[in-house]
Amino acid sequence: MKKQLLLGDEAIAQAAIDAGLSGVYSYPGTPSTEITEYIQQWAKTSDNKTVAVWCANEKTAVETAFGMSYAGKRTLSCMKHVGLNVAADAFMNIAMSGINGGMLIVTADDPSMHSSQNEQDNRVYGNFAMIPVFEPSNQQEAYDMVYEAYDLSEKWGYPVLLRITTRMAHSRAGVTTRPVQAQKPLHLEDNSMSKYTLLPVNARKRYKALIEAQKVFETASETSKYNRLYTVNHHTCRGVVACGIAFNYLQESYPDSFDCPVLKISQYPLPKQQLRELASLCDEILVLEDGYPIVEEQLKGILNTGLTIHGRLDGTLPRDGELNPDIVKHALGFAVTKPYNVPEVVVARPPALCMGCGHRDVYEALNEVVKEYPNAKVFSDIGCYTLGALPPFRAIDSCIDMGASITMARGASDAGVFPAIAVIGDSTFTHSGMTGLLDCVNSNANVLIIISDNETTGMTGGQDSAATGRIHAICQGLGVASEHLHGVVPLKKNFEELKNLIRQEIEYQGVSVIVPCRECIQTHARKVKEKHLKQQA
Amino acid sequence: MKTDIILAGVGGQGILSIAAVIGKAALEDGLYMKQSEVHGMSQRGGDVQSHLRLSDKPIASDLIPLGTADIIISLEPMEALRYLPYMQSDAWVVSNSKPFENIANYPDYAQLMAEYDRLPHKIIFDVEQIAKDFGTPRVGNVVLLGAASPYLGIDFAKLENGIRSIFGKKGEEVVAINLQALQAGRKQCELNKL
Numbered sequence: 120m121k122k123q124l125l126l127g128d129e130a131i132a133q134a135a136i137d138a139g140l141s142g143v144y145s146y147p148g149t150p151s152t153e154i155t156e157y158i159q160q161w162a163k164t165s166d167n168k169t170v171a172v173w174c175a176n177e178k179t180a181v182e183t184a185f186g187m188s189y190a191g192k193r194t195l196s197c198m199k200h201v202g203l204n205v206a207a208d209a210f211m212n213i214a215m216s217g218i219n220g221g222m223l224i225v226t227a228d229d230p231s232m233h234s235s236q237n238e239q240d241n242r243v244y245g246n247f248a249m250i251p252v253f254e255p256s257n258q259q260e261a262y263d264m265v266y267e268a269y270d271l272s273e274k275w276g277y278p279v280l281l282r283i284t285t286r287m288a289h290s291r292a293g294v295t296t297r298p299v300q301a302q303k304p305l306h307l308e309d310n311s312m313s314k315y316t317l318l319p320v321n322a323r324k325r326y327k328a329l330i331e332a333q334k335v336f337e338t339a340s341e342t343s344k345y346n347r348l349y350t351v352n353h354h355t356c357r358g359v360v361a362c363g364i365a366f367n368y369l370q371e372s373y374p375d376s377f378d379c380p381v382l383k384i385s386q387y388p389l390p391k392q393q394l395r396e397l398a399s400l401c402d403e404i405l406v407l408e409d410g411y412p413i414v415e416e417q418l419k420g421i422l423n424t425g426l427t428i429h430g431r432l433d434g435t436l437p438r439d440g441e442l443n444p445d446i447v448k449h450a451l452g453f454a455v456t457k458p459y460n461v462p463e464v465v466v467a468r469p470p471a472l473c474m475g476c477g478h479r480d481v482y483e484a485l486n487e488v489v490k491e492y493p494n495a496k497v498f499s500d501i502g503c504y505t506l507g508a509l510p511p512f513r514a515i516d517s518c519i520d521m522g523a524s525i526t527m528a529r530g531a532s533d534a535g536v537f538p539a540i541a542v543i544g545d546s547t548f549t550h551s552g553m554t555g556l557l558d559c560v561n562s563n564a565n566v567l568i569i570i571s572d573n574e575t576t577g578m579t580g581g582q583d584s585a586a587t588g589r590i591h592a593i594c595q596g597l598g599v600a601s602e603h604l605h606g607v608v609p610l611k612k613n614f615e616e617l618k619n620l621i622r623q624e625i626e627y628q629g630v631s632v633i634v635p636c637r638e639c640i641q642t643h644a645r646k647v648k649e650k651h652l653k654q655q656a
Numbered sequence: 657m658k659t660d661i662i663l664a665g666v667g668g669q670g671i672l673s674i675a676a677v678i679g680k681a682a683l684e685d686g687l688y689m690k691q692s693e694v695h696g697m698s699q700r701g702g703d704v705q706s707h708l709r710l711s712d713k714p715i716a717s718d719l720i721p722l723g724t725a726d727i728i729i730s731l732e733p734m735e736a737l738r739y740l741p742y743m744q745s746d747a748w749v750v751s752n753s754k755p756f757e758n759i760a761n762y763p764d765y766a767q768l769m770a771e772y773d774r775l776p777h778k779i780i781f782d783v784e785q786i787a788k789d790f791g792t793p794r795v796g797n798v799v800l801l802g803a804a805s806p807y808l809g810i811d812f813a814k815l816e817n818g819i820r821s822i823f824g825k826k827g828e829e830v831v832a833i834n835l836q837a838l839q840a841g842r843k844q845c846e847l848n849k850l
């Protein structure tokens with residue numbers, strides 16, 4: 120078959136399609152977004168009936184994918200690492216019940232926090248839920264693993280977690296694809312009520328089954344072609360464990376062949392026998408893993424021999440941040456030479472809100488009014504509007520996790536902060552803001568909530584927002600009083616109107632919501648272009 | 657054969673279209689290729705870069721190791737300098753000379769150019785000025801690619817085919833303009849080579 124140049128994300132998408140995918144349900148998040156987008160583009164052009172949609176959040180996405188698996192079809196749900204926190208309740212319990220149609224969950228982790236609030240390593244979640252985790256070392260492997268994971272998931276009866284990192288997601292390489300499989304027919308399991316109804320009496324049985332399944336998963340890891348021990352024909356001081364993409368950085372230092380035994384790991388649970396075998400070939404082990412020192416920690420317990428282990432914990436590698444070929448080279452004891460440094464004239468160029476963005480108008484008005492209230496706190500949230508933290512605006516005081524603006528404002532207000540203001544985007548509002556607003560309404564909290572509505576999910580590249588056209592109805596439905604629910608178009612000409620609204624609603628003792636609404640200029644421009652292209656065709 | 661290329665610019669300038677053309681050409685040449693891109697946060701007017709690796713042997717790392725890149729291609733003069741630590745001692749820097757000033761503390765232009773004086777091999781010229789001759793500043797990327805073309809280890813004709821296949825769906829006219837822009841860039845390389 121012909122090679123295609125694919126991003127890691129695209130390789131995953133293509134593999135799921137080729138494996139007979141019936142539905143992908145996701146919530147956008149860098150660096151996972153392109154997987155679902157690729158399937159959406161493909162679904163438009165072919166006459167398959169694959170569902171490829173954005174959901175309100177990661178939890179609804181995973182549960183919906185699970186519902187499709189329940190009906191016997193192959194499903195996928197993709198998210199960024201922190202998205203799995205939101206979906207964690209579903210994720211942990213799906214591992215308890217097990218699945219019917221093959222189910223793959225993709226977590227795209229972001230070591231070095233290129234576009235995220237933290238660098239959590241979701242291999243922890245795989246271990247926590249006790250299900251198999253795949254961690255590809257290159258784009259071809261990502262493709263092959265996904266293609267095969269569906270068969271394995273069905274054979275085992277459990278969901279599979281695929282863990283990638285930003286570098287894998289957003290790097291392109293040649294990938295050879297495999298034959299396309301037909302979608303699975305609708306097929307319901309007989310007598311499955313007890314499997315899927317996790318009452319304690321059933322859950323205890325399911326947990327025993329999950330514990331029993333560990334043996335199967337471990338055997339699979341020991342025999343997996345993705346875990347491989349490379350040996351040399353003499354005993355060496357050092358041995359290396361290289362997980363996922365770290366294996367490539369190791370290879371970069373040894374273009375021809377390794378000078379010590381190396382265990383490549385791309386499938387979990389850890390292959391304990393192989394690790395013991397590696398330990399028998401050397402006197403100390405260097406662990407290379409992108410993310411948390413998970414293998415490094417587990418290895419100590421598995422070997423239990425006092426063998427020296429180097430990695431992120433003993434300072435051989437930095438404790439935080441993404442690995443790269445230079446860090447690995449240095450850890451291996453090779454010199455890293457660079458003839459040039461960054462000249463001093465070079466200054467940082469942080470990202471900024473686009474010129475003409477509606478969030479700018481919102482912050483300009485908010486800043487002017489907030490000046491009148493020295494004790495004001497502005498709790499913000501996650502999206503393009505978080506860039507309001509940077510100059511020239513410096514308009515916000517917090518950004519923690521999706522939805523936390525509204526709930527933090529309420530808590531701070533209860534503690535006596537006045538005015539307590541929340542700024543949240545439309546997609547973030549429907550993702551996790553609505554429940555917090557209900558709490559505010561039920562307690563008649565003294566908060567002003569600004570939902571800066573750009574009718575899209577801007578930060579991740581302009582995906583459809585579940586909130587579009589619905590925000591007023593949602594707020595009313597949750598009990599916000601109509602007199603304190605306002606719409607306004609954030610444009611220069613409405614600057615005074617917006618300022619007056621903000622001042623007026625700060626002064627109101629209770630829940631008020633202002634919804635400045637103007638489409639993201641990037642999304643608008645893209646839509647115009649797409650329309651133009653369609654007309655040409 | 658091995659060419660390690662750093663592409664640099666500011667989010668929104670479109671460095672990835674350069675990578676796409678080189679990628680097509682490399683694939684046609686039967687070369688291995690790896691290219692890591694920046695998506696997400698930095699695309700909003702921040703600094704962006706892409707590592708593009710070409711080789712006739714399989715490539716291990718998606719990232720170029722420090723001190724080994726063969727060429728930096730940049731749409732912005734300060735951004736090219738940000739990646740000098742990736743350069744091997746004998747590498748080329750091919751950059752647009754026109755600053756993109758979206759920050760308050762953008763450095764003094766003369767100081768910036770003084771840094772270029774220290775580099776062993778560079779081609780620096782106003783890409784947009786050349787692109788204007790084609791009536792569309794958008795071909796600037798392709799002009800820059802033309803200027804870098806002698807140092808990529810890929811036949812010029814293959815790059816032309818790359819342009820044909822990347823811009824093909826936009827029509828004959830767009831393809832023709834971009835082919836001319838590639839030629840014009842190539843000429844700039846001869847005129848500005850230092």
Ligand SMILES: Cc1ncc(C[n+]2csc(CCOP(=O)(O)OP(=O)(O)O)c2C)c(N)n1
Nearest residue numbers: 148202501502503544545546547576577578
């Ligand atoms: C739990 C979680 N899921 C996804 C993301 C990724 N993410 C960051 S910002 C954002 C979009 C926010 O859209 P919106 O609230 O409409 O604001 P906009 O960017 O359009 O201004 C997403 C999906 C995240 N940070 N956390």
Ligand code: SF4
Nearest residue numbers: 473476503577639640
């Ligand atoms: S992408 Fe849209 S929402 Fe984000 S800064 Fe630009 S205009 Fe604003």
